[in-house]
Amino acid sequence: MAEDKNTLLVARDLKKYFDIGRGQVVKAVDGISFSIKEGETLGLVGESGCGKSTVGRTIVGLYDATDGEVIFDGMNVGELDKKEKKHFTRKAQMIFQDPYASLNPRMTITDIIGEGIDIHELYEGKERQKRIYDLLEVVGLSREHASRFPHEFSGGQRQRIGIARALAIEPRFIVCDEPISALDVSIQAQVVNLLEDLQDDLGLTYLFIAHDLSMVKHISDRIAVMYLGAMVELADSHDLYEQPLHPYTQALLSAVPIPDPDIEKSRQRIILEGDVPSPINPPPGCKFQGRCKYVQPICREVAPEFKEKGKNHFVACHVVK
Amino acid sequence: MSEVKTEQVEGLKLTEDMFQRIGKDEKDYDKIVRPSLTYWADAWRRLKENKLAIMSLIILIVVVVMAFIGPLMRPWAYDDQDFTAINKAPDSVHWFGTDDLGRDIFVRCWDGAKISLFVALISTIINVTIGVVYGGISGYVGGRTDLIMMRIIEIIYSIPVLLWVILLMVVLGQGLGTIILAISITGWGGMARIVRGQVLQLKQMEFVLAAQTLGADTSRIILKHLIPNAMGPIIINLTFQVPGAIFTEAMLSYIGLGIPEPTASWGTLAEKGTKMLLIHPYQLLYPALLISITMLAFNILGDGLRDSLDPRLRQ
Numbered sequence: 119m120a121e122d123k124n125t126l127l128v129a130r131d132l133k134k135y136f137d138i139g140r141g142q143v144v145k146a147v148d149g150i151s152f153s154i155k156e157g158e159t160l161g162l163v164g165e166s167g168c169g170k171s172t173v174g175r176t177i178v179g180l181y182d183a184t185d186g187e188v189i190f191d192g193m194n195v196g197e198l199d200k201k202e203k204k205h206f207t208r209k210a211q212m213i214f215q216d217p218y219a220s221l222n223p224r225m226t227i228t229d230i231i232g233e234g235i236d237i238h239e240l241y242e243g244k245e246r247q248k249r250i251y252d253l254l255e256v257v258g259l260s261r262e263h264a265s266r267f268p269h270e271f272s273g274g275q276r277q278r279i280g281i282a283r284a285l286a287i288e289p290r291f292i293v294c295d296e297p298i299s300a301l302d303v304s305i306q307a308q309v310v311n312l313l314e315d316l317q318d319d320l321g322l323t324y325l326f327i328a329h330d331l332s333m334v335k336h337i338s339d340r341i342a343v344m345y346l347g348a349m350v351e352l353a354d355s356h357d358l359y360e361q362p363l364h365p366y367t368q369a370l371l372s373a374v375p376i377p378d379p380d381i382e383k384s385r386q387r388i389i390l391e392g393d394v395p396s397p398i399n400p401p402p403g404c405k406f407q408g409r410c411k412y413v414q415p416i417c418r419e420v421a422p423e424f425k426e427k428g429k430n431h432f433v434a435c436h437v438v439k
Numbered sequence: 440m441s442e443v444k445t446e447q448v449e450g451l452k453l454t455e456d457m458f459q460r461i462g463k464d465e466k467d468y469d470k471i472v473r474p475s476l477t478y479w480a481d482a483w484r485r486l487k488e489n490k491l492a493i494m495s496l497i498i499l500i501v502v503v504v505m506a507f508i509g510p511l512m513r514p515w516a517y518d519d520q521d522f523t524a525i526n527k528a529p530d531s532v533h534w535f536g537t538d539d540l541g542r543d544i545f546v547r548c549w550d551g552a553k554i555s556l557f558v559a560l561i562s563t564i565i566n567v568t569i570g571v572v573y574g575g576i577s578g579y580v581g582g583r584t585d586l587i588m589m590r591i592i593e594i595i596y597s598i599p600v601l602l603w604v605i606l607l608m609v610v611l612g613q614g615l616g617t618i619i620l621a622i623s624i625t626g627w628g629g630m631a632r633i634v635r636g637q638v639l640q641l642k643q644m645e646f647v648l649a650a651q652t653l654g655a656d657t658s659r660i661i662l663k664h665l666i667p668n669a670m671g672p673i674i675i676n677l678t679f680q681v682p683g684a685i686f687t688e689a690m691l692s693y694i695g696l697g698i699p700e701p702t703a704s705w706g707t708l709a710e711k712g713t714k715m716l717l718i719h720p721y722q723l724l725y726p727a728l729l730i731s732i733t734m735l736a737f738n739i740l741g742d743g744l745r746d747s748l749d750p751r752l753r754q
Binding site: 220 | 644646650651654659663
């Protein structure tokens with residue numbers, strides 16, 4: 119994968135296995151590689167349980183990778199000592215999925231947003247308070263909200279508070295772990311627009327995890343598709359939508375409704391047979407083989423390599439030429 | 440009636456200049472009407488609204504104050520004997536009467552309160568401190584550490600309280616310290632289990648992950664995120680610990696394993712009173728009343744504290 123000096127983050131053959139006892143291992147993330155350029159948004163899509171969130175959490179250091187490495191701005195995230203780790207947390211932040219669980223119900227909004235400021239000792243006293251008021255205004259809330267508790271807010275407002283908390287320590291990179299999937303559709307657009315505005319103003323880099331394809335297309339520069347812990351396709355957002363190469367991506371995209379009744383009527387859906395295999399004992403070879411209609415004998419034996427098949431268009435499939 | 444109404448309406452001409460456009464200031468929508476409060480100030484404000492809890496708090500304060508000034512209000516000490524007044528019913532001289540050795544029960548009751556509350560306070564502080572720290576670590580670290588730490592509690596729990604007391608008495612002798620130690624050894628396990636359970640549940644929450652992402656260290660996460668959110672169950676358990684300790688002390692004294700004579704505690708007073716129950720019932724009445732009132736007050740206060748410490752219940 120091409121790495122130029124604009125590259126902010128590189129994941130190489132990243133693996134994260136969870137030991138669930140009795141010698142069984144869940145291969146949540148099984149060897150994925152990608153890079154994110156400074157200032158870009160990489161969308162990460164896939165169905166529930168495919169390991170999207172695990173990728174996000176491993177990247178910000180919440181989980182220790184089982185194998186492989188994450189290089190952020192020249193630092194190997196897995197090998198940081200305590201001091202470097204603290205330094206790293208200032209640069210890479212995360213916005214969480216559930217706006218109800220991601221704010222401590224016992225803390226006021228001031229303390230929630232101010233937590234990062236306190237940990238990294240950025241501001242004190244009046245300056246701290248001013249910074250918190252500023253952040254509230256940046257995310258579209260007012261300073262009167264500062265003394266309230268999280269339960270006094272709606273889902274969309276809580277998500278804004280979560281964004282303000284991440285912004286408080288001026289990070290360069292934010293992992294957005296399904297930040298909109300718990301929100302009402304009308305609020306989703308507001309939050310996505312806020313994220314886009316913040317990106318323009320502050321030059322942020324996002325890893326945007328979601329399962330809503332139309333939203334991901336809207337915000338992402340490039341999109342990666344995951345299936346059962348592996349990355350199956352990675353391309354520029356436009357390319358991926360116009361020319362999906364991997365059979366899974368094709369099926370996924372065919373499920374997106376089109377907001378035009380005439381075209382929608384003639385839309386051909388690709389219905390996948392069967393279920394996602396268990397990540398505890400994934401089949402050998404290609405992870406998608408059991409549900410793929412183009413399946414070849416080789417698919418059942420050898421895992422396909424993640425190769426560049428078009429310009430900046432990476433696919434892991436034996437069938438795609 | 441209707442004619443009058445019509446006339447009034449006809450006489451009133453509504454013209455545009457009678458109305459004024461006020462408009463609405465969207466910025467005022469979220470104007471806060473009450474001053475910003477810290478977490479504890481807010482909890483106190485809510486506790487004040489709970490009349491029963493405040494009454495219990497006042498009763499407890501009175502009991503504590505009386506434990507100190509009560510014995511000074513009468514001219515006798517707790518072990519002074521008056522052989523001219525044996526088994527005397529309450530009167531203007533001996534307010535709560537005297538016992539079979541001619542000792543003033545009023546003085547002994549409040550002196551006993553001092554001992555009983557001291558036992559309760561010290562053993563509760565020890566229990567809560569050990570329990571919260573132990574349970575917090577066990578739950579947060581998890582895995583094998585958790586497994587071993589919980590088995591240790593079960594081993595301690597498998598030996599009954601009474602056996603602990605007797606074993607400790609053999610080694611340390613009868614006395615206040617032995618009782619406090621016995622209550623502490625057997626009491627912290629329950630608290631540790633509750634805290635562990637809470638921590639296990641809370642550490643999975645996204646706000647804890649968010650704190651980790653922000654670079655918070657373990658002590659900050661335990662102190663700022665986990666313990667405050669586990670405060671409800673901790674407070675409830677604590678309010679059971681205090682009367683529980685008073686009761687255990689009373690029970691041990693009652694069966695003769697407690698504080699040796701002539702030192703008074705509520706338990707020893709009740710034990711002596713029971714022997715006289717049929718002849719001089721007042722000798723049991725006062726210590727029993729004090730035990731009951733104090734226990735009830737602690738329970739009601741604990742209930743009120745739990746409610747007021749939860750900001751989700753704030754109105």
